Amino acid sequence: MKRLFAGCMTVLLLVLITVVIALIQESDAKEVKEKVKTTLTLPEDVLAESSLPIVVIDTKGQEVIYRKKGESSGESVQGRLSLYVPEDFQAGNLAAQLEMNIDIGVRGNTSRLLPKKQYTLTLLNKEGQEQAKSLLGMPKSEKWILNASFEDQSLLRNKLAYDISREIMEYAPRSEFCEVYLIDDEQPLTTAHYMGIYLLVEKIGRDESRVDISQTMNHLAETSFIVSRNRIKPSDNLLKNYGSQIYLYDYNMIVEYPKSELTDEKQIYINQTISEFERVLYSDRFDDPIEGYVAHIDVDSFIDYFIINEFFKNTDAGIFSTYLYKDYESKIKAGPVWDFDSAMGNSTHLFPYYDETGFYMPRTAWFEQLLKDRKFVKQMINRYHLLRRTYLSEEYLFTQIDNYVEELGKAIQRNFEKWPVELCNQSEMLKKYYQVIKPYERDVHALMTFLEENPQYTVDTQNRAQSYDSEIDKLKKFISERGTWIDDHIDSLLKWAE
DSSP, X not given: OHHHHHHHHHHHHHHHHHHHHHHHHHHHHHHHHHTOOOBOOSOHHHHHHOOSOXXXXXXXXXXXXXXXXXXSSSSEEEEEEEEEXXXXXXXXXXXXXXXXXXXXXXXXXXXXXSSSOEEEEEEEOTTSOBOOBOOTTOOOBSEEEEEOOSSOTXXXXXXXXXXXXXXXXXXXXXXXXXXXXXXXXXXXXXXXXXXXXXXXXXXXXXXXXXXXXXXXXTTOSOOOEEEEEOOOOTXXXXXXXXXXXXXXXXXXXXXXESSTTOOHHHHHHHHHHHHHHHXXXXXXXXXXXXXXGGGTBOHHHHHHHHHHHXXXXXXXXXXXXXXXXXXXXXXXXXXXXXXXXXXXXXXXXXXXXXXXXXXXXXXXXXXXXXXXOHHHHHXXXXXXXXXXXXXXXXXXXXXXXXXXXXXHTTHHHHHHHHSOHHHHXXXXXXXXXXXXXXXXXXXXXXXXXXXXXXXXXXXXXXXXXXXXXXXXXXXXXXHHHHHHHHHHHGGGGGGGGO
């Protein structure tokens, strides 16, 4: 009987092994078929000079155009993304490292009005469903941003701020430089499809490798969450928290996570959690060591958020692109940081270009009140001095900048041949007179000619850098002088606590 049983088991095992082998072979055949990649058809001299990854986006003749923010139709189109890395194409391997179906749309609030568009990418599988993939060594995700850096002639302000912030804070977006080609005319790929240098950036979201908070639990009203303060779209889930009701800020807070799982009960919980913090912060007992704001927020994260945005003089922080997040049984944390195109002297908002003086964050919601607590200010000053000896030291920052410039290499010249410096210097006017300039935005030569013939649509830019090298010099000069200015004035923040 035992021999019969053993024999049956042997036969069964052989059958199972045969089935498994067949399935593996079928899977391998399917995988091989899927790995047949599109080849890169750019001229050899272009590839020889390319040190950055190349992203080719083919929308099959569909134009990815600017539309009013929040329009229900036409916000995005579907296409195909092919990713090539220099290690391959410089060695003669012109096959794509990765190919994916994508959904692509123009993004940005005012940057939508500029000729070099920024894009949101959603990776899709063959069935059109979202599929997470790793891009350029960054952790898997379905959502990605192609940041254009049209207004930032250095091309690296966001990269610098994100990399430094990731050393200091719990999380900041990862990013990698790349060159982008956009095919929307159903023609074979040529250099005419070149769109310039972009920064491929992680989109802020909940994930173990991004904002590492627990997934929301459907059976509970309590939830982990990410919220932002930004310009509002019709589709946004808005909070009616205490701060918005007493006009601490101009724009309501938006629930970024959870979204599809967001119930009325969860939204009420998020609303109450933010409101409790704000009511206490703006009360007479705000600095109580037990029942004050310290009971509601992770103080260290707010201090780091303040220092990073203040040091880089990010005039959007605290108004737009401002995030908070919270996990179950945790306090509210500030961040992640976001959007530094207009930072580091690259903004006329309240200040002249490259002006290194003045504190900005003390005039923003929450921080205006936190600075009234002497303990908070002293802790922030001590933290600042520590960071100035490490990640915010001039030596460390200049080394980072030099490394980025070296990494960009000859792509810098290609980018500014496509988008001349003198055109980038007119960013504010291009946005202001978008409806006038719109007919020319897809033809840079025609746009430049139009502006030369119609100087009323331009502004004097003698105070701006006139070349890439000059912009890097001005950026370094700003960082050096900004650090020195804060070093000399950081103790003056104690006056807020008097």
